[in-house]
Amino acid sequence: xxxxxxxxxxxxxxxxxxxxxxxxxxxxxxxxxxxxxxxxxxxxxxxxxxxxxxxxxxxxxxxxxxxxxxxxxxxxxxxxxxxxxxxxxxxxxxxxxxxxxxxxxxxxxxxxxxxxxxxxxxxxxxxxxxxxxxxxxxxxxxxxxxxxxxxxxxxxxxxxxxxxxxxxxxxxxxxxxxxxxxxxxxxxxxxxxxxxxxxxxxxxxxxxxxxxxxxxxxxxxxxxxxxxxxxxxxxxxxxxxxxxxxxxxxxxxxxxxxxxxxxxxxxxxxxxxxxxxxxxxxxxxxxxxxxxxxxxxxxxxxxxxxxxxxxxxxxxxxxxxxxxxxxxxxxxxxxxxxxxxxxxxxxxxxxxxxxxxxxxxxxxxxxxxxxxxxxxxxxxxxxxxxxxxxxxxxxxxxxxxxxxxxxxxxxxxxxxxxxxxxxxxxxxxxxxxxxxxxxxxxxxxxxxxxxxxxxxxxxxxxxxxxxxxxxxxxxxxxxxxxxxxxxxxxx
Amino acid sequence: xxxxxxxxxxxxxxxxxxxxxxxxxxxxxxxxxxxxxxxxxxxxxxxxxxxxxxxxxxxxxxxxxxxxxxxxxxxxxxxxxxxxxxxxxxxxxxxxxxxxxxxxxxxxxxxxxxxxxxxxxxxxxxxxxxxxxxxxxxxxxxxxxxxxxxxxxxxxxxxxxxxxxxxxxxxxxxxxxxxxxxxxxxxxxxxxxxxxxxxxxxxxxxxxxxxxxxxxxxxxxxxxxxxxxxxxxxxxxxxxxxxxxxxxxxxxxxxxxxxxxxxxxxxxxxxxxxxxxxxxxxxxxxxxxxxxxxxxxxxxxxxxxxxxxxxxxxxxxxxxxxxxxxxxxxxxxxxxxxxxxxxxxxxxxxxxxxxxxxxxxxxxxxxxxxxxxxxxxxxxxxxxxxxxxxxxxxxxxxxxxxxxxxxxxxxxxxxxxxxxxxxxxxxxxxxxxxxxxxxxxxxxxxxxxxxxxxxxxxxxxxxxxxxxxxxxxxxxxxxxxxxxxxxxxxx
Numbered sequence: 001x002x003x004x005x006x007x008x009x010x011x012x013x014x015x016x017x018x019x020x021x022x023x024x025x026x027x028x029x030x031x032x033x034x035x036x037x038x039x040x041x042x043x044x045x046x047x048x049x050x051x052x053x054x055x056x057x058x059x060x061x062x063x064x065x066x067x068x069x070x071x072x073x074x075x076x077x078x079x080x081x082x083x084x085x086x087x088x089x090x091x092x093x094x095x096x097x098x099x100x101x102x103x104x105x106x107x108x109x110x111x112x113x114x115x116x117x118x119x120x121x122x123x124x125x126x127x128x129x130x131x132x133x134x135x136x137x138x139x140x141x142x143x144x145x146x147x148x149x150x151x152x153x154x155x156x157x158x159x160x161x162x163x164x165x166x167x168x169x170x171x172x173x174x175x176x177x178x179x180x181x182x183x184x185x186x187x188x189x190x191x192x193x194x195x196x197x198x199x200x201x202x203x204x205x206x207x208x209x210x211x212x213x214x215x216x217x218x219x220x221x222x223x224x225x226x227x228x229x230x231x232x233x234x235x236x237x238x239x240x241x242x243x244x245x246x247x248x249x250x251x252x253x254x255x256x257x258x259x260x261x262x263x264x265x266x267x268x269x270x271x272x273x274x275x276x277x278x279x280x281x282x283x284x285x286x287x288x289x290x291x292x293x294x295x296x297x298x299x300x301x302x303x304x305x306x307x308x309x310x311x312x313x314x315x316x317x318x319x320x321x322x323x324x325x326x327x328x329x330x331x332x333x334x335x336x337x338x339x340x341x342x343x344x345x346x347x348x349x350x351x352x353x354x355x356x357x358x359x360x361x362x363x364x365x366x367x368x369x370x371x372x373x374x375x376x377x378x379x380x381x382x383x384x385x386x387x388x389x390x391x392x393x394x395x396x397x398x399x400x401x402x403x404x405x406x407x408x409x410x411x412x413x414x415x416x417x418x419x420x421x422x423x424x425x426x427x428x429x430x431x432x433x434x435x436x437x438x439x440x441x442x443x444x445x446x447x448x449x450x451x452x453x454x455x456x457x458x459x460x461x462x463x464x465x466x467x468x469x470x471x472x473x474x475x476x477x478x479x480x481x482x483x484x485x486x487x488x489x490x491x
Numbered sequence: 492x493x494x495x496x497x498x499x500x501x502x503x504x505x506x507x508x509x510x511x512x513x514x515x516x517x518x519x520x521x522x523x524x525x526x527x528x529x530x531x532x533x534x535x536x537x538x539x540x541x542x543x544x545x546x547x548x549x550x551x552x553x554x555x556x557x558x559x560x561x562x563x564x565x566x567x568x569x570x571x572x573x574x575x576x577x578x579x580x581x582x583x584x585x586x587x588x589x590x591x592x593x594x595x596x597x598x599x600x601x602x603x604x605x606x607x608x609x610x611x612x613x614x615x616x617x618x619x620x621x622x623x624x625x626x627x628x629x630x631x632x633x634x635x636x637x638x639x640x641x642x643x644x645x646x647x648x649x650x651x652x653x654x655x656x657x658x659x660x661x662x663x664x665x666x667x668x669x670x671x672x673x674x675x676x677x678x679x680x681x682x683x684x685x686x687x688x689x690x691x692x693x694x695x696x697x698x699x700x701x702x703x704x705x706x707x708x709x710x711x712x713x714x715x716x717x718x719x720x721x722x723x724x725x726x727x728x729x730x731x732x733x734x735x736x737x738x739x740x741x742x743x744x745x746x747x748x749x750x751x752x753x754x755x756x757x758x759x760x761x762x763x764x765x766x767x768x769x770x771x772x773x774x775x776x777x778x779x780x781x782x783x784x785x786x787x788x789x790x791x792x793x794x795x796x797x798x799x800x801x802x803x804x805x806x807x808x809x810x811x812x813x814x815x816x817x818x819x820x821x822x823x824x825x826x827x828x829x830x831x832x833x834x835x836x837x838x839x840x841x842x843x844x845x846x847x848x849x850x851x852x853x854x855x856x857x858x859x860x861x862x863x864x865x866x867x868x869x870x871x872x873x874x875x876x877x878x879x880x881x882x883x884x885x886x887x888x889x890x891x892x893x894x895x896x897x898x899x900x901x902x903x904x905x906x907x908x909x910x911x912x913x914x915x916x917x918x919x920x921x922x923x924x925x926x927x928x929x930x931x932x933x934x935x936x937x938x939x940x941x942x943x944x945x946x947x948x949x950x951x952x953x954x955x956x957x958x959x960x961x962x963x964x965x966x967x968x969x970x971x972x973x974x975x976x977x978x979x980x981x982x
C-alpha cells in the first residue's frame with residue numbers, strides 16, 4: 001500500500017491526506033484548507049493544481065443508489081460487491097465512450113452480468129472514432145452479447161427499490177443498476193475562486209510550460225486544456241498518458257530546466273471485448289467543425305502476413321488534407337496490434353506528417369509481428385493512389401444506386417453476395433477477357449478488402465471506364481449477404 | 492497457386508519461368524538468357540535487377556547431404572521430410588543470427604528435434620543486438636532446451652552416412668543434420684558481367700532512385716546496398732521490408748513519378764521461442780567502428796501496467812551520441828510487444844531524433860497496451876538523467892570490485908542475493924534513516940529493474956556521495972543468486 005508513510009520513506013514527499021484545499025490566496029501565496037482538526041493553511045512558493053475531473057451528468061439523472069458513476073473507489077466498491085454477490089445481474093451503461101465500452105466488457109466478461117449500452121450519438125466511441133469504426137466495434141460488441149442502443153438519448157430513468165427503468169427512444173430497458181459514463185469535466189472550483197483564466201475548451205488555460213494565468217501557479221492533468229497539434233486550437237483531452245508527462249514537465253521546469261510541453265495529437269486506445277481500437281488526431285466530425293478540407297481512405301489488411309496462423313484483419317481509416325496530403329486523423333480497429341500503427345501515426349503527425357511520410361515508414365519486420373509492408377503504409381499508399389485518381393467510397397456507404405462489380409472468387413461470394421439491384425459478378429482473373437460484358441455506366445468495384453477492387457478499378461479506368469471502389473471492402477461491412485443489406489438501411 | 496497464368500490474368504504481367512538470364516548487353520539494351528529451348532534474348536528499355544542473395548559459406552563446410560542451408564524450396568523440403576519422418580532427430584545450426592534463432596525454435600518447438608546452436612561471436616544475434624541483449628536471448632533459448640555454443644568458430648565438420656560431427660573449441664557435437672545459417676551475400680554475377688559498379692558494402696551500388704551506375708538499369712532487394720541513416724555510410728541490409736518498398740519505389744519512378752528511396756535505419760525483428768527481439772540503428776560494435784562517441788542506457792520496465800495480468804517485463808537498450816543526445820540505436824527484448832517500441836524509435840531516428848524526442852512520444856494508452864508512460868519514453872528519461880549526472884553501468888558488468896548497495900525488499904532478495912564481496916543490503920524505504928551505515932566508498936546501487944536504484948543513487952549524490960546504479964537492474968542478470976554469479980565470469 002503506497003500510503004503517506006511509504007511515500008515519505010521512499011521519496012521524502014510530505015503527503016497530507018484529509019486536507020481539503022478550499023481557497024488559494026494568490027497574493028500572499030498561501031493555500032487555505034479544511035481538515036478534521038479545523039482550518040489550516042500552507043504557504044507556497046509554487047503551487048501545482050492537479051484537481052482532475054469529475055463525471056458529467058445527464059439531464060434525466062436521478063439521485064438514487066441504483067444510479068451510479070464509475071469514477072472513484074467509493075463508486076467501484078458497491079458495484080463490485082453487488083456483482084460478486086449476484087445482486088447486480090443486469091447493468092445498463094449510459095454512454096458508449098472509452099469508459100462505457102470498457103465497462104461493458106468488464107461487467108459482461110468478468111462478472112457475467114447482462115449488459116445494455118446506450119449511446120446518444122449515432123455510433124459508439126463518439127469523438128474518438130468515426131461511425132465507420134464505431135460500427136465495427138458495435139458489431140463485435142453485439143456478437144459478444146451486449147444489447148446496444150445508439151442514436152437515441154435517454155429520456156427518463158425511473159429508479160426504485162426493485163430496479164430501474166430507462167426510456168430511450170421507443171425502448172424501455174429494465175435493469176437493476178444504471179452506470180452513467182458520459183465523460184468527465186474538469187474540477188475548476190479552486191481555479192475559479194483564485195481567478196485563474198479558463199480556456200475556450202472549458203478547462204484551465206496554461207501556457208506551454210503548464211503555467212496558469214498566475215505566474216507561480218501551475219496545472220496538469222484532467223483539469224487543464226492542451227493545444228491540439230492538428231487543429232492548432234485548445235482542446236480538452238483528459239488522458240492519463242498526457243497527465244503523467246505533464247507532471248514530469250512541471251517538475252523539470254520547477255527544478256530550473258524550462259521544459260515546454262508539446263502540442264498533443266490526442267492518441268488514445270480502448271479494448272472492447274476481443275477488439276482493440278486506437279485513434280489519433282481528428283474525427284471527420286471534428287474536421288468539419290474546424291472547416292478543414294479533407295478526404296478519407298478506408299483500408300482493410302492483415303496485421304501479420306496472411307500465412308501466419310495468428311494473423312487477424314486490421315481496419316484502418318486515414319483522414320488527410322486535400323492538397324497538402326497532411327495526415328489529420330488515423331483510426332485502427334481489429335483483434336490485433338492496433339496501437340502500434342496508431343502510435344506510429346501519432347509520432348509522425350506530431351511532426352506534420354503527410355501521406356508520403358506514412359508510406360515510407362521503416363518498421364521492424366518479421367512475420368510474427370507484421371507483414372513486410374505494414375498495413376499503415378499500405379493504407380497510406382491507397383490514399384496516395386486516391387489522390388492520383390483511384391477513388392474509393394466509404395465501406396458503409398449506401399451502394400443501392402450504383403452498378404456494383406464484385407470481383408471476388410465464386411466461393412468467397414457464397415452466402416456473402418452483394419445485395420444490390422445492379423450487380424455484376426466477374427472474378428478479377430477474368431476481367432481482362434470479360435470487361436465488355438459490363439454496362440456502360442459508372443462502376444463501383446468491390447472485393448473482400450479493397451485491394452483487388454482497387455487494382456481492377458485502376459485497370460478499367462485505363463480502359464476509359466469510370467470506376468471507383470469500396471474502400472476497406474465487403475469485409476468491413478461484415479462480408480456481404482444479409483448482414484450488409486441491413487447495414488444499407490443504417491447509413 | 493500464384494503461377495505465371497494467375498499473374499497474367501490478374502495483372503497482365505508476363506512471367507518467364509525457366510528463363511535463366513546470363514548476360515546484359517548494356518549498349519544494345521538486350522538481355523540474353525538460356526531456356527530449355529536454347530538461348531533466347533529480350534530487348535528492354537529499362538531493366539530491374541532483383542537477383543537477391545545466396546547463403547554465405549564457412550571454411551569448414553563440406554559438400555554432403557547432411558550439411559544443408561535454409562534458403563530455397565529445395566533446401567527446405569528434405570529437411571521437413573526428414574523431421575516429419577523422424578530421420579532427423581538432432582539438428583546442429585551453425586550461425587545464431589536472425590535465421591539461426593528462428594530455425595532453432597522451428598526445429599525444436601514445431602518438430603520436436605534436439606537442437607544445438609553454434610555462434611562464432613561472443614553472443615547470439617551479432618550485428619543485430621549488443622551482447623547484453625544477446626545474453627538475454629541466450630538465457631531464454633537455453634531454458635527452452637537449446638544447447639548453445641557461443642564465442643567459438645567451427646573448426647571441422649565430418650559428415651558421413653551415420654551422421655555429422657562438428658568440432659567447435661573443446662566441444663564435439665554429434666548430430667544427424669547440420670544447417671549452415673551464417674548470413675547471405677548478394678548475387679552479383681549478372682551485375683558484375685554488365686560492368687555495374689559494386690559499392691563499398693559489397694552489394695550493387697544504386698543512387699537514391701535505385702538506379703545502378705548504368706542509367707536504364709535499376710536494382711532492388713537483397714542485391715543492393717542502402718545508405719544508413721545513422722552513420723551516413725553505405726550498408727548491406729538484406730531485409731524483406733526494404734525489398735518490398737524498393738520495388739514500389741522503382742515502379743513509381745519508371746512510371747514517371749521520380750520517387751527517391753530514403754536512407755534506412757535498419758529496423759529488424761525476430762521471434763526466438765517466446766521472446767521477441769527488435770532492433771534499429773547501430774550496435775555498440777558498429778558505433779565503435781564508425782568512431783562515433785556514444786553512451787548507453789539499459790532499462791527494464793513493464794510492457795503494460797504492473798497490475799495488468801498479462802504484463803511482462805521489457806528490456807530496452809538505447810545508444811545515443813554524447814553531446815547531441817542523438818539516438819543511435821535502440822534494442823528491445825521480452826515476451827511482449829517490442830516491435831511497437833522499436834518502430835517508434837525507427838520512425839523518429841529517421842528524422843534525427845534525440846533522447847528528448849523519444850521522451851516526448853504521445854502513444855495510444857490504455858492498460859491492455861502499455862503503461863501510461865511508455866517504457867521507451869521511460870528509458871529515454873533514464874538516459875537524459877544519465878546525461879545530467881545520474882550514471883548507470885551495464886547490467887552484465889563485472890561488479891565484483893565495487894561496493895554494492897542492494898535496495899530491494901528482503902523478500903525480493905531471497906535466493907536472489909547479489910554475489911559480491913562488498914555488499915550492503917538496505918531497503919529503499921530505510922535509506923534516508925540508515926545511509927550513514929554505508930562505507931565511504933563509491934557505491935553501485937542495485938534493485939530489480941534499475942528504477943529504485945536510480946532514485947536512491949540520485950538522493951545519495953545529493954547527500955555528497957559518489958554513486959552509480961546498475962542499468963536494467965538485477966532482473967536483467969536473471970534476478971541475482973547463483974545465476975548472476977555465473978554471469979560475472981562470462982563478461
